[in-house]
Amino acid sequence: MHLLNLLDDFPFVYEFINKQNPKINMITTDSRGVVPGALFVCVKGYTVDGHDFAKDAVKKGAVCLLVERELSEVDIAQIKVKDVFRALSYLANKMYDYPTNDLHTIGITGTNGKTSITYILEEIFRKNKEKTALIGTIQMKIGDQIFPIKNTTPEPSYLFNSFQTMRNEKVDHCMMEVSSHALVEGRVRGIDFDVAIFTNLTQDHLDYHPTMTDYRLAKERLFQQLGNRYDPKRPKYAIINRDDSYAEFFIDATSQPVVTYGMTSTSDLYASDIQLSATSTTFTLNGMVDEVTIKSKLIGKFNVYNMLAATATALVCGVEIAVIKAALEAIPGVKGRFQPVQTARPYSVIVDYAHTPDSLKNVLETIKSFVHGKIYCVVGCGGDRDKSKRPLMAGVSDTYSDFTILTSDNPRSEEPLAILRDMEKGMTTKRYLIESDRKKAIEQAIDLATEEDVILIAGKGHETYQIIGNETLPFDDYQVAKDYLDKGVK
Ligand SMILES: CC(=O)N[C@H]1[C@@H](OP(=O)(O)OP(=O)(O)OC[C@H]2O[C@@H](n3ccc(=O)[nH]c3=O)[C@H](O)[C@@H]2O)O[C@H](CO)[C@@H](O)[C@@H]1O[C@H](C)C(=O)N[C@@H](C)C(=O)N[C@H](CCC(=O)O)C(=O)O
Ligand SMILES: Nc1ncnc2c1ncn2[C@@H]1O[C@H](COP(=O)(O)OP(=O)(O)OP(=O)(O)O)[C@@H](O)[C@H]1O
Ligand SMILES: N[C@H](CCC[C@H](N)C(=O)O)C(=O)O
Numbered sequence: 001m002h003l004l005n006l007l008d009d010f011p012f013v014y015e016f017i018n019k020q021n022p023k024i025n026m027i028t029t030d031s032r033g034v035v036p037g038a039l040f041v042c043v044k045g046y047t048v049d050g051h052d053f054a055k056d057a058v059k060k061g062a063v064c065l066l067v068e069r070e071l072s073e074v075d076i077a078q079i080k081v082k083d084v085f086r087a088l089s090y091l092a093n094k095m096y097d098y099p100t101n102d103l104h105t106i107g108i109t110g111t112n113g114k115t116s117i118t119y120i121l122e123e124i125f126r127k128n129k130e131k132t133a134l135i136g137t138i139q140m141k142i143g144d145q146i147f148p149i150k151n152t153t154p155e156p157s158y159l160f161n162s163f164q165t166m167r168n169e170k171v172d173h174c175m176m177e178v179s180s181h182a183l184v185e186g187r188v189r190g191i192d193f194d195v196a197i198f199t200n201l202t203q204d205h206l207d208y209h210p211t212m213t214d215y216r217l218a219k220e221r222l223f224q225q226l227g228n229r230y231d232p233k234r235p236k237y238a239i240i241n242r243d244d245s246y247a248e249f250f251i252d253a254t255s256q257p258v259v260t261y262g263m264t265s266t267s268d269l270y271a272s273d274i275q276l277s278a279t280s281t282t283f284t285l286n287g288m289v290d291e292v293t294i295k296s297k298l299i300g301k302f303n304v305y306n307m308l309a310a311t312a313t314a315l316v317c318g319v320e321i322a323v324i325k326a327a328l329e330a331i332p333g334v335k336g337r338f339q340p341v342q343t344a345r346p347y348s349v350i351v352d353y354a355h356t357p358d359s360l361k362n363v364l365e366t367i368k369s370f371v372h373g374k375i376y377c378v379v380g381c382g383g384d385r386d387k388s389k390r391p392l393m394a395g396v397s398d399t400y401s402d403f404t405i406l407t408s409d410n411p412r413s414e415e416p417l418a419i420l421r422d423m424e425k426g427m428t429t430k431r432y433l434i435e436s437d438r439k440k441a442i443e444q445a446i447d448l449a450t451e452e453d454v455i456l457i458a459g460k461g462h463e464t465y466q467i468i469g470n471e472t473l474p475f476d477d478y479q480v481a482k483d484y485l486d487k488g489v490k
């Protein structure tokens with residue numbers, strides 16, 4: 001597409017510097033990804049300013065810049081706007097030909113459960129013989145093709161480009177996690193979501209959002225955006241966890257039809273007769289469907305909520321309940337979410353991604369409901385992230401497990417022991433030790449465990465790295481535990 005074409009109905013105030021009409025092949029916010037014919041968007045980041053990379057971009061063949069200030073040192077076309085992010089989502093949407101207008105897109109927001117729900121929905125839609133795509137914390141997937149991802153919710157040029165590929169590949173449903181950061185930064189503006197799901201809201205990211213109210217308002221934006229583009233053939237739905245104490249805010253935030261889920265009959269879709277065990281979860285679905293019993297391999301009450309969200313979504317998308325039941329009963333689990341480490345030992349080791357006080361509490365409560373021995377919890381908190389959750393997470397571990405090993409998560413730029421001292425403030429008993437080396441911490445927990453105990457290794461789930469300082473080192477909780485368990489040591 002030529003630049004003038006891209007700009008012909010540009011709805012923002014702008015200044016056209018070095019007016020030219022080059023052909024644009026792609027849009028990117030990262031100079032390192034520029035190819036000849038690129039439009040390079042200069043983003044003022046938290047750490048560096050993209051405007052400083054404009055010259056690099058030009059050297060690599062960029063033919064146009066989207067800027068917030070005029071750059072006198074380059075002589076290619078520049079579009080100067082007040083807010084590059086706003087302009088970026090508009091231009092990327094147009095450049096890739098409004099891909100979500102023809103792609104069923106499901107957005108999921110909330111503190112916990114987003115990744116889990118994308119995979120449950122993938123299983124359901126695939127059982128329904130559909131082609132799926134998903135975007136989230138672990139990866140982006142189009143059919144069976146896997147693409148690495150930097151953020152849970154990527155920035156608009158990457159997103160709309162990916163949506164175009166999905167549309168070309170005839171994807172029926174794309175499920176994507178929508179983080180609160182993405183909503184604040186406008187990464188998802190212009191996406192025509194068919195369904196927006198709210199899972200829950202509990203403390204996290206208070207480094208980024210000043211208060212819980214700001215955090216909630218960020219998440220509400222997904223529901224305000226729902227139905228911004230009206231298409232009578234594409235009805236919109238907001239799927240909301242009625243049991244969450246913030247549910248009413250999300251119901252009020254949308255003017256589209258609302259479907260609620262929960263564990264009482266006040267919800268449109270609800271679960272009853274919930275039976276939890278170490279290897280399966282059984283419950284009955286009611287409300288939108290005639291009583292249907294589900295026996296799933298997904299463990300814990302929180303996963304019943306995730307299955308309810310996915311079921312309500314699949315129902316409004318027209319999937320038969322028999323197909324949904326078959327999928328819920330088939331899905332083996334989600335990587336790094338309540339994932340047991342395969343071992344012949346007489347105790348269990350579970351790897352989980354709980355990195356908030358609420359998710360840790362849920363997971364430990366679940367283990368408590370079936371454990372016969374003791375619970376050992378290996379847990380840390382990420383550096384350069386919400387500091388106020390550190391003592392809370394340690395306190396949860398102290399309350400719900402028998403023994404805690406406080407260790408490093410991804411310390412990033414922080415001193416590992418300083419993070420652990422913050423966590424230690426939440427411990428009220430002496431049933432813990434501190435070991436900043438995560439490998440040693442996992443091995444110590446295994447050394448301590450005896451018959452019928454459960455070790456929970458929390459916080460890093462699927463992650464295959466550990467970020468210490470500026471280095472990203474290989475590290476995989478599952479593999480570290482498995483290697484030690486397999487060594488024949490006790
Ligand atoms: C706080 C935050 O959201 N930061 C995001 C932000 O980073 P930043 O502002 O520091 O960017 P920067 O490094 O200063 O760079 C500014 C610009 O210069 C560009 N640049 C930079 C270097 C270069 O050589 N050339 C170049 O063009 C960059 O591509 C960028 O466009 O823009 C970057 C590019 O899009 C993101 O990768 C980065 O996410 C970082 C990695 C991050 O950790 N974000 C987290 C907090 C986040 O967004 N998390 C949520 C999930 C939360 C959850 O669900 O739990 C998420 O959606 O991932
Ligand atoms: N519905 C839920 N309610 C509370 N906790 C949950 C729920 N689902 C999962 N969890 C817990 O939260 C952890 C993270 O789950 P998941 O990855 O699905 O959430 P997420 O919302 O994608 O997280 P992130 O914000 O990091 O992307 C799980 O490992 C589990 O401990
Ligand atoms: N999306 C979350 C993931 C946290 C995972 C935890 N392992 C950490 O690194 O803090 C974040 O960026 O805050």
Ligand SMILES: [Mg+2]
Nearest residue numbers: 114115137177
């Ligand atoms: Mg996620």
